Amino acid sequence: MNICNREGGRCAAMALVCLTDFEQYAKEHLSKATWDYYAAGADECCTRDDNLLAYKRIRLRPRVLRDVSVSDTRTTVQGAEIGFPVGVAPTAFHCLAWHEGEVATARATEALNTCYISSTYSTCSVEEIVAAAPGGYRWFQLYVYRDRELSEQMVRRVEALGYRALVLTVDVPFTGKRRDDIRNRFRLPPHLKLKNFEGLPQAAAEDYGIPSNTLDPSISWKDIHWLQSITQLPIIIKGILTKEDAELAVEHGVQGIIVSNHGGRQLDGGPATIDALTEIVDAVQGRMEVYLDGGIRTGSDVLKALALGAKCVFIGRPAVWGLAYKGEDGLREVLQILHDEFRLSMALSGCRNVAEINRNLIQCSKL
Amino acid sequence: MNICNREGGRCAAMALVCLTDFEQYAKEHLSKATWDYYAAGADECCTRDDNLLAYKRIRLRPRVLRDVSVSDTRTTVQGAEIGFPVGVAPTAFHCLAWHEGEVATARATEALNTCYISSTYSTCSVEEIVAAAPGGYRWFQLYVYRDRELSEQMVRRVEALGYRALVLTVDVPFTGKRRDDIRNRFRLPPHLKLKNFEGLPQAAAEDYGIPSNTLDPSISWKDIHWLQSITQLPIIIKGILTKEDAELAVEHGVQGIIVSNHGGRQLDGGPATIDALTEIVDAVQGRMEVYLDGGIRTGSDVLKALALGAKCVFIGRPAVWGLAYKGEDGLREVLQILHDEFRLSMALSGCRNVAEINRNLIQCSKL
Amino acid sequence: MNICNREGGRCAAMALVCLTDFEQYAKEHLSKATWDYYAAGADECCTRDDNLLAYKRIRLRPRVLRDVSVSDTRTTVQGAEIGFPVGVAPTAFHCLAWHEGEVATARATEALNTCYISSTYSTCSVEEIVAAAPGGYRWFQLYVYRDRELSEQMVRRVEALGYRALVLTVDVPFTGKRRDDIRNRFRLPPHLKLKNFEGLPQAAAEDYGIPSNTLDPSISWKDIHWLQSITQLPIIIKGILTKEDAELAVEHGVQGIIVSNHGGRQLDGGPATIDALTEIVDAVQGRMEVYLDGGIRTGSDVLKALALGAKCVFIGRPAVWGLAYKGEDGLREVLQILHDEFRLSMALSGCRNVAEINRNLIQCSKL
């Protein structure tokens, strides 16, 4: 289906009305290798696909006659107010999707007043990102490198730039097996750079594509202490899927976790994030904030995640689809659609603000 | 599949034997925008589709050797006897489906001796409806407008016309997001009017299509008291899906509720109505009548709904398909099919009358 | 797929190896109206289809190392020994499938030494059936007519002919709604007769097809007493699906029941027969024999039914497919396949004879 005809690089025709319209557009307009890279899941893609299917198994219990004339979608993350509980998850290589890359992402998230977790593997530098959207609220996604010095340099740099939290990705001791990337021998095209590494000794190794041997698979809870010792920023652990690890995160004094399976790109066979959320929220009992990414496609998905205890959700692939459509404007449209759909779902469920969203909204026997 | 060949505007060939035959006919003969409008569900249409699928998950437990030589399908709603427990739910714009519009609907429902809930958004006026079928049993579907005066005028008007109950729709504080309607930029064609608003101040705004900003999203249980203060008619709340709201309805002294998700056109992700019915019936414990709409396609669906405690069910889209086929005659056929199928299902389950239909007919372990 | 090429009316090529091969053959070689008639289920065919699907949900627990060098498939029904626990259920109009009709059925069932329940609506007379296979073991399927005299005449006639039991069908107070039959205006072709009615006063009415107004919908448990008063034959009630009715059958002193939903041709929405079996067997506690029909397609289906408590199963449509293929020889092949598959399934489950088949063979947590 050809959703629109491009005229002079712009889509003059039909509006895209939902996130899957953007997905379709991106599939049609990105190169196959790029599309495959973003779409990829590990192995048989069971977990990637279940991230979406799991939402369809959850039934809401909407309430009526509650005066929803005023509805307020604002919430806070780490004490900062954002316009609605949907941020942008870290994804790599935005220049593959849109020539301006992460600069566009930064502007769109600033415009919608939400949280942008910028990826270590950006094709714009953190400095460019901050310059493009100086008022934006941002967290920085971090890996622990074999060379701790490199990680530490990065931390100091983003602290100085005003990033507000560190998001430590812990589910990539090794890269998941994404069959199409292997078949395509996916590499970052030579004209794109991992800008955050420019001028650093490792840069050469990274030049040609996906980093492989730089991440440290020995990463453990000790590294959380080390990270705490070098920064004052809140630390958020991304990639937790069990109550046991959530409990350990609390015990190690971090400020939040993102329930994530890396979009189904790492371990295939793990749970959908929305399915893992409940046991984690129950274990955490409010001692830190719990976020979630994976599978969010509509405003009612957001509502379900919040009803089950997520403080905020993050979108990965849909943000890239927005960029692929029209850069900053495209991502603004994607975020605006989720905002509007979430506000509408709240109202149709009888919720006037996010504080009123709770587990009573969920039909538990169907879980 | 071309079910029949039209000759001179009439279908001369093959009879339509079940409701899905009418659906197929309507899909082939209505304009795409009109078909899409009636078929639409919110967002991903999960709830719309689950309304039907849920019936297929329910198993009956038929009894035999019970002398079903006489079977009586009559029941009462709000004390009035109707020929069988299937009424016509409020749906908008019948002139889109058949040139005579709601006048045909009124005549068909009168002929079958059942209840017709006429929609506020009719393309015939309530006066025309009553004139066309003076002996018909009718309820009036009402919204609460920002301008309470307008709602009150409407109430007085239908009271005077002999409508027998008010059905207050409470699940549209805002209109659900129906993707195809947005893509089609669906509007009521200029030659059709919302006849109930003619001559009223708001009429101009409504002229061109779907009302949007007139419904009051602040509607709350207080408005039930207000409505009770201006009318003697029984009040039935349409759009309740939880036991909590059913309990509140009882407490507020209304005469009935319709378990409805608006045909899956409002909140996507809510329960199928037949799945929500049981908890509501259990909470209500007979203190008011509980009706249901959504997903009824066969007589055994009716039987299941009654076995789970509905006093009567209402059909929405199937009534429109009947109109699209042959106006009054088409809707009569649709209703007659449901009547016959329901009577047959009763007999094949060992029920001689609706009083004998109860929860023992349902295999609970499969719910 | 064209399974074989006919030469001079005979299939010279490939052997059919399983029952679905026969189904495919029949679908290709019978007229559409005849195929539709036998394939028909009521309404949306949920129950018809679930009859088969339900077997696929049941998992066996095979035992090993049990010396299955000798395996004995024999069993008894009503005290008579048959070669294996698969009989032929009553189905109408065998001449539609094969020119010799029920005569072929009688010969094939005699050859395989199993039970043939001949249908009231046969296109050969009971006298012709008995003459064709004088040594066969047969039961007679009976309806209760408005004219009890007619039923009584039929009983006396089959008693005199040596039929060994009466199978009273109780699930047809009215005929189920089979959409394709209505669309096809299905009638018995004029050259075929309901031979059992020839010479009787009602014959004229039946001449043109399916009897409609002759069955008595007032049939009730009282008629069981009446039937017992006019015959010494064992009475088996066909069409029971609940423990309540099974209990009533025991209390009324009948000799057996067939758990049946009429192949899904009567009430749509009722349970698969294999799903209904357990509660019935548990209620009956061995006080009479419990049989089953519906959905049997392989020997392991037979094994599952026996493991869940059926004394014997009966095949309906597969017998007709066998006739459609090659008359007596075709049905012999169908029965032989089931015999062989059942024997093999027994051996592969560690059962040496039918007495060793019990509920331990079933993985209950999967039910």
Added chain:
Amino acid sequence: MNICNREGGRCAAMALVCLTDFEQYAKEHLSKATWDYYAAGADECCTRDDNLLAYKRIRLRPRVLRDVSVSDTRTTVQGAEIGFPVGVAPTAFHCLAWHEGEVATARATEALNTCYISSTYSTCSVEEIVAAAPGGYRWFQLYVYRDRELSEQMVRRVEALGYRALVLTVDVPFTGKRRDDIRNRFRLPPHLKLKNFEGLPQAAAEDYGIPSNTLDPSISWKDIHWLQSITQLPIIIKGILTKEDAELAVEHGVQGIIVSNHGGRQLDGGPATIDALTEIVDAVQGRMEVYLDGGIRTGSDVLKALALGAKCVFIGRPAVWGLAYKGEDGLREVLQILHDEFRLSMALSGCRNVAEINRNLIQCSKL
């Protein structure tokens, strides 16, 4: 999809990245009869297909931050160390898949340092197998023949050749009904021989294909004692699916069992092996080693089987696909892929060695 172009009998193009790529290759390059033979399941193939589907229903609970920089996939079977817990199950006729047959299998399994269970029905002799890979670790798959002398000769022969255990297949008292093999009249081509039988009196009978009447269906637990009386080798029983038989195996003093349904080729309707595993492991309580075959297609399948208590798993069809692709090299690739995927799944689940894999990795509520 044509995955690669062959040049001079070798695939010069694209690498195969996962086991299903090998399946696709084999399907395209083997003769239909050979493909059908290996792909075959009994009857309707429910059990064959469920072997795979069952893994997809199991969800892992991955742990993070556990220092997986060193991961050790080694384990032991019967006291011998192997490189990773995936061996090659016995499958017949490897010369059908690759001209060198079992010689290639022996070399590949030796190269990967894992266990090869060579089949009685090999198209290379056990002597050729041992000569080809003298350092390989091997078990011998055995049937009990009507002529016990023949079985005993085979036992003595493989003992002398250094085979390390006997794997007694107990689920073939008779051959399962594989429809396509019957349709294809599958026979071993005349140029291939069952080399293990050459020179033996039975050889002639076997010459033309699948042995049928030689296996002894009277096999029982007594034969275990007999087998123990003639050998010092550990005895492993292959084909157990219930806790009852597992308990009997322990009581009879065997050294291990393989939970197997013969790849779904024997009894259709039995459980997926991974579904049967838990009750068996719980019954055995470590008193002997429990292995499993059936449905393994990825490294995370291996991880799930070990988490549920299997000591080692074995692959059947995937090994044949590897042979079909490139003989020894093809099978090495298949095994290497599983090795790498298993190691990665371990690391991504937080397991450093096989001892750390336990049932906490499994989300039990989803079983």
